[in-house]
Amino acid sequence: MSSLVAAESRSIEPGGRELNLLTTRRLRALAAALSLLMLAGTIEIVIDASVGHSPLVPRSPSIANWLGFAGERLGYRVFLIALLVLTGSYAGMLALAAGSRRQVISTRWAIALVAALELIVFAGPILLSTDVFSYIAYARMAVLHGVNPYIHGPHSIFGDPIYKYVGSDWRKVATAYGPIYTLLTYPLAVLGIKGAVWGAKTQALLASAGTLALTWRCARVRGLDPKLALLIVGLNPLYFVYGLGGAHNDLIMTLLMMVAVALTFAGREAWSGASLMIGGLVKATAIVPLPFMILSRRRPAPLIGALLAGLLGAALAMAAFGVNGLDVISALNRDAGFVSTDSFPTEIAHLVGKPGIFPVDHDLLKGALVLIVLYLMWRTWRGYDWVAASGWTLLAIAVTSTWLLAWYTLWTLPLAAASRDRRLLAATLAIQALFIVHQNAPLLAPVS
Amino acid sequence: MSGPMDARANNAGRRGVGARVPGWARPLSNERGGSGSLRLAENTIVILFGLLLAVATVNDLVGQTHVNHRLAADLRTWRTVTGHDYRNLDIEQDIKTYTSRDVVCGNVSPGAPGERTQLCLVFEGSVVAGKRAISGGYYLPPKVTDAAENRYSCFGTAASSGLCGRSSPPAGAPPAPAFKTGLGPPPK
Numbered sequence: 001m002s003s004l005v006a007a008e009s010r011s012i013e014p015g016g017r018e019l020n021l022l023t024t025r026r027l028r029a030l031a032a033a034l035s036l037l038m039l040a041g042t043i044e045i046v047i048d049a050s051v052g053h054s055p056l057v058p059r060s061p062s063i064a065n066w067l068g069f070a071g072e073r074l075g076y077r078v079f080l081i082a083l084l085v086l087t088g089s090y091a092g093m094l095a096l097a098a099g100s101r102r103q104v105i106s107t108r109w110a111i112a113l114v115a116a117l118e119l120i121v122f123a124g125p126i127l128l129s130t131d132v133f134s135y136i137a138y139a140r141m142a143v144l145h146g147v148n149p150y151i152h153g154p155h156s157i158f159g160d161p162i163y164k165y166v167g168s169d170w171r172k173v174a175t176a177y178g179p180i181y182t183l184l185t186y187p188l189a190v191l192g193i194k195g196a197v198w199g200a201k202t203q204a205l206l207a208s209a210g211t212l213a214l215t216w217r218c219a220r221v222r223g224l225d226p227k228l229a230l231l232i233v234g235l236n237p238l239y240f241v242y243g244l245g246g247a248h249n250d251l252i253m254t255l256l257m258m259v260a261v262a263l264t265f266a267g268r269e270a271w272s273g274a275s276l277m278i279g280g281l282v283k284a285t286a287i288v289p290l291p292f293m294i295l296s297r298r299r300p301a302p303l304i305g306a307l308l309a310g311l312l313g314a315a316l317a318m319a320a321f322g323v324n325g326l327d328v329i330s331a332l333n334r335d336a337g338f339v340s341t342d343s344f345p346t347e348i349a350h351l352v353g354k355p356g357i358f359p360v361d362h363d364l365l366k367g368a369l370v371l372i373v374l375y376l377m378w379r380t381w382r383g384y385d386w387v388a389a390s391g392w393t394l395l396a397i398a399v400t401s402t403w404l405l406a407w408y409t410l411w412t413l414p415l416a417a418a419s420r421d422r423r424l425l426a427a428t429l430a431i432q433a434l435f436i437v438h439q440n441a442p443l444l445a446p447v448s
Numbered sequence: 449m450s451g452p453m454d455a456r457a458n459n460a461g462r463r464g465v466g467a468r469v470p471g472w473a474r475p476l477s478n479e480r481g482g483s484g485s486l487r488l489a490e491n492t493i494v495i496l497f498g499l500l501l502a503v504a505t506v507n508d509l510v511g512q513t514h515v516n517h518r519l520a521a522d523l524r525t526w527r528t529v530t531g532h533d534y535r536n537l538d539i540e541q542d543i544k545t546y547t548s549r550d551v552v553c554g555n556v557s558p559g560a561p562g563e564r565t566q567l568c569l570v571f572e573g574s575v576v577a578g579k580r581a582i583s584g585g586y587y588l589p590p591k592v593t594d595a596a597e598n599r600y601s602c603f604g605t606a607a608s609s610g611l612c613g614r615s616s617p618p619a620g621a622p623p624a625p626a627f628k629t630g631l632g633p634p635p636k
Contacts, residue, residue: 347501347507355546382474382476427498437509
C-alpha cells in the first residue's frame with residue numbers, strides 16, 4: 001500500500017511541479033506589474049510636482065524643473081489617484097512577499113525597486129511640506145545671522161532669501177527640533193538656498209538608506225524575513241513620498257532609533273542608550289524606546305550610555321544655543337497644543353458632534369497616553385518585546401496627537417518591521433491606511 | 449512561549465528583584481506562556497479602538513466631502529452671478545462658530561489675485577442645483593486684508609450684522625452695486 005502511494009506520488013509530482021512553476025510565474029508577473037505600477041505612480045507624482053508650485057507642492061527654489069517637461073501642475077486628483085495606486089500596489093507586494101514560500105520577489109528585485117523609488121523621489125522637488133525650508137532657515141539664522149533659533153522664529157531674518165519659502169504658520173515659531181539636529185543642519189547654511197535643499201534631501205536619503213539597512217539587519221537577527229522587513233518600510237508610500245519627498249528629519253530620528261535597536265541586538269547596550277539619547281536631541285520622540293530598553297535589559301549600561309550622551313549633548317547645546325537649546329519640554333508643550341484636521345482626536349470630536357478639540361481634550365489625551373505607556377512598561381517588565389512596546393508607544397503618540405502629519409506615522413514602521421509582535425505591524429499599517437483614506441475628500445468632491 | 453527560559457526568568461525573579469513583589473509585578477525575561485487571555489483582551493481593545501477610528505475617519509471623510517461640495521457650489525455661484533470665470537478666488541469658512549456660512553472674494557475686474565477691488569459674497573443655506581444662496585456681501589479695496597476696517601458697501605446680512613467698518617467707498621473705487629440675495633439672477 002505504501003509503495004503504491006509512493007508510486008502515485010512520483011507520477012503526480014512532475015505535474016505538481018509544473019503547476020507550482022506556473023503559479024510562481026503568475027505571481028512573479030503580478031509582482032512585476034505591481035512594481036511597474038509603483039514606479040509609474042511615483043514618476044507621475046515627481047514629474048507633475050516638478051512643474052512648480054501647487055496646493056501639494058510648496059513654493060520652492062527651482063531644483064528639479066527640468067523634470068517637469070512632460071508634466072502638468074500636480075493637483076489633488078492626480079496625486080490622490082497615484083497615492084491610492086501606490087498604496088494598493090504596496091499592499092499587493094507585501095501580500096506576495098509574506099504569503100508565499102516561493103521566491104516571488106527576489107532579494108535583488110526588492111532592493112532595486114526600493115532604491116529606484118527612493119532615487120526618483122530624491123531627484124524631484126520638495127513634496128507636500130515646507131518643513132525643510134524651516135530647517136534651512138533655522139540653520140541660516142544661527143550660522144549667517146547670529147540669531148538663536150531657539151528664541152526667535154524665521155521672521156527675524158525676513159530679508160533672507162529662504163524666508164519666502166518658510167510656511168506661513170511657522171514664520172514666527174522658534175525651532176522645536178533638538179539641538180543636535182540644528183547643529184547637523186549648520187553645513188546647509190553655507191551652501192546657498194538650492195545647495196541647502198539638496199543637502200537636506202541628501203541627509204534624508206542617507207538616513208532613509210541607513211534605516212532600511214538596519215531594518216533588514218534587525219529583522220534577520222530576530223529570525224524574521226529581512227526582505228519582507230525591507231519591503232514593509234521601503235515600499236511604504238507614506239515613507240518615500242511624504243517622508244523622503246519632504247526631506248523630513250524624522251528619517252534621521254528613525255535611523256538613530258534603528259541604530260539603537262541594532263546595537264542592543266549586538267550586545268552594545270551603552271552605545272545603544274547613547275544613540276537613543278542623541279536621537280532624542282534630534283527629535284524628542286526618538287527617546288521613547290529608552291525606558292523600554294532599560295526595563296527589558298535590566299542592566300545599567302543603556303542608562304549610563306544615555307546619560308553620558310545626554311551630558312555631552314547638553315554641553316554642546318548650551319555652548320551653541322544657551323539654555324534655550326535644552327528647553328525641549330516647552331517646545332513639546334507648545335506643539336502639543338496645535339490641532340490638525342487629519343488628527344484622530346479631531347475626527348473623533350467630529351464623530352461625537354463637537355466642532356473640534358477643546359483644552360480639556362488635550363488633558364484627556366495626555367492622560368490616556370500616560371496610561372498606555374505605563375501599561376506597556378509593565379508588559380515589558382513582564383517579558384514583552386521592548387521593540388514592540390516602543391513601537392506601540394510611538395503609535396499611541398501619533399494617534400493621540402491632535403497634530404498628526406503623515407510622517408509621524410512613520411516613526412513606528414521600522415520598529416514594527418523588526419518586531420516579533422505582528423499585531424504592531426497590522427495596527428501601524430491600519431493607521432496609515434486610515435490616514436490615506438482621510439485624504440480623499442478632494443478626490444470625491446473637488447473644489448475648483 | 450513557555451519553556452526553560454521562562455522557568456529561569458521566573459526563578460530569577462523570585463530570588464532577586466522580584467522576591468518580595470506579587471506575581472503580577474515580578475520581572476520576566478520572556479513573556480509567559482498562557483498569557484492568552486491577556487492577549488485576547490489586548491486584541492479586543494485594539495480592534496474596538498481601530499473600529500472607532502475607522503468609523504470616525506469615514507464620518508470625517510463624508511463630512512469633508514459635503515463641505516467640499518458646498519465650497520464648490522459657492523465658487524460656482526460667485527462666478528455665475530459676477531460673470532467672471534476667475535480661477536483664483538479666496539474662500540473663507542466660518543471656523544469660529546462652525547456654521548455653513550462661507551465668504552468668497554474675487555476681483556471685480558481682471559488682474560492678479562487681490563490686485564483689484566474685491567467683491568466678497570456671503571453664502572448660507574444648502575446647495576440647490578449646484579448653487580448656494582447669497583445672503584449678503586461687501587467690497588474691499590485692492591491689496592488689503594479682509595478686515596472690518598477695509599470693508600464697504602455692505603448689503604444683505606453683511607449690512608445687518610455690521611460687517612463694514614467704512615461708511616463709504618474709497619476715492620476712485622469702481623461702482624459697488626448690491627447683489628440680490630437668495631438664488632436670484634445677477635443685477636443688471
